[in-house]
Structures are given as C-alpha cells and as structure tokens.
Amino acid sequence: MIFLTYISIFLFLCLFVIVLPAFFILALESLVRGHDLSTSRLVTRALVKMIQKYKPNAKIFYDSGCARGALSVRIKKSLPHLEIYAIDNSAVRIFFAKFKSKILRHKINFQKQDVLKTDFRNADVVYTYLWYDIMLILEKKLQKELKQGAIVITNTSHFQDWQPIEKVVTYTKILKTPNFETLFIYVKK
Numbered sequence: 001m002i003f004l005t006y007i008s009i010f011l012f013l014c015l016f017v018i019v020l021p022a023f024f025i026l027a028l029e030s031l032v033r034g035h036d037l038s039t040s041r042l043v044t045r046a047l048v049k050m051i052q053k054y055k056p057n058a059k060i061f062y063d064s065g066c067a068r069g070a071l072s073v074r075i076k077k078s079l080p081h082l083e084i085y086a087i088d089n090s091a092v093r094i095f096f097a098k099f100k101s102k103i104l105r106h107k108i109n110f111q112k113q114d115v116l117k118t119d120f121r122n123a124d125v126v127y128t129y130l131w132y133d134i135m136l137i138l139e140k141k142l143q144k145e146l147k148q149g150a151i152v153i154t155n156t157s158h159f160q161d162w163q164p165i166e167k168v169v170t171y172t173k174i175l176k177t178p179n180f181e182t183l184f185i186y187v188k189k
C-alpha cells in the first residue's frame with residue numbers, strides 16, 4: 001500500500017514537473033513559430049517506398065525541418081542502414097528531439113540549424129515538409145549543392161522549376177489544402 005502511494009506521488013510529480021511544462025513550452029513554440037505538423041504514418045510508408053524505389057543504395061538522409069524528430073525516427077526504424085541528419089531551426093524542438101532519442105537510444109544526428117545554411121553536399125535523399133515561402137530559395141540552393149543523382153522528396157509544398165519524376169497523392173478526399181500530403185519526387189540532374 002505504501003509502495004503504491006509512493007508510485008502515485010511520483011507519477012503526479014512527473015506530470016507537474018515534466019509533462020505539463022513540456023506541453024506548455026511546445027504549445028507556446030507552435031504559437032510563436034508556427035506548427036510542427038508531423039508527416040503522417042500513411043505518408044511515411046509512401047516515403048519509404050519511394051526511397052527504396054529511386055535510391056535503394058542511399059546512405060545519407062536529411063530531414064530538413066525535422067521538428068521533434070518523429071518522422072526521422074520512423075525512417076530510421078524502416079531503413080536502419082540510413083545515416084540520418086535531422087535539422088531544425090527551433091532550439092526547443094531540437095532539444096525535445098535529442099532528449100527523446102537519448103532516452104530511446106535512437107541513432108539520429110539532430111542539429112539546430114537553418115536548412116538554408118545546411119551543407120547538403122553529401123546527401124543522397126533530402127526530405128522536406130516546409131512552408132511554401134522557403135521552397136524557391138531551397139530549390140536554388142539544392143540545385144547548386146546536391147550531387148548528381150541525389151533525390152529530393154517534398155511533402156505538400158513543392159519546387160517551382162524542377163520537374164518531379166513522380167507524384168504520390170496520398171489523401172484524395174481532403175481537398176481543402178491543395179496537394180495536402182502529396183509527395184513530389186525529384187532527381188538532381
């Protein structure tokens with residue numbers, strides 16, 4: 001009985017000292033900097049298939065704008081041979097991503113950085129689920145920087161000048177946001 005009381009007190013303290021403040025900080029971060037919507041599981045499965053189809057020998061994967069790292073973790077579980085670099089310019093999101101991956105022992109390189117300052121020269125696959133406003137600048141940067149044959153997969157927002165080699169429409173019924181969770185696959189020529 002005493003043991004159960006201690007456990008209850010411990011869980012109660014965890015809730016107030018860790019879970020609620022974390023929830024509050026992340027909610028505040030989303031209000032200030034915009035949401036960090038994660039790629040859905042359905043789209044993650046499509047993404048894995050596209051990597052296997054177009055870049056089966058890929059070694060280095062970038063999640064550019066990784067938020068708290070949920071997508072990176074799922075990619076690492078599906079394709080454990082990939083070395084994953086997960087970049088986000090939010091210190092809070094990277095802190096939570098690193099914290100979780102330390103506890104769960106995920107081998108992912110989380111970095112607090114702006115994707116526009118990231119060096120993508122060694123990338124085999126670059127994935128983005130970013131706002132439209134950054135896409136044109138990123139497109140130009142990747143055009144200059146990526147090695148030939150590297151693939152870029154964008155979710156929802158897409159490039160203006162590159163022609164996708166495939167477009168994977170995942171949610172056909174949600175039509176409010178154009179291209180919602182549609183994957184665009186590009187190859188760097």
Ligand SMILES: C[S@@+](CC[C@H](N)C(=O)[O-])C[C@H]1O[C@@H](n2cnc3c(N)ncnc32)[C@H](O)[C@@H]1O
Nearest residue numbers: 036037038039065066067071088089114115129
């Ligand atoms: C919609 S979330 C996508 C998360 C993850 N890639 C996924 O698909 O589950 C976009 C993330 O990109 C980050 N982001 C936006 N602009 C960025 C930039 N210039 N450099 C780095 N990260 C950026 C945001 O902080 C946000 O966490």
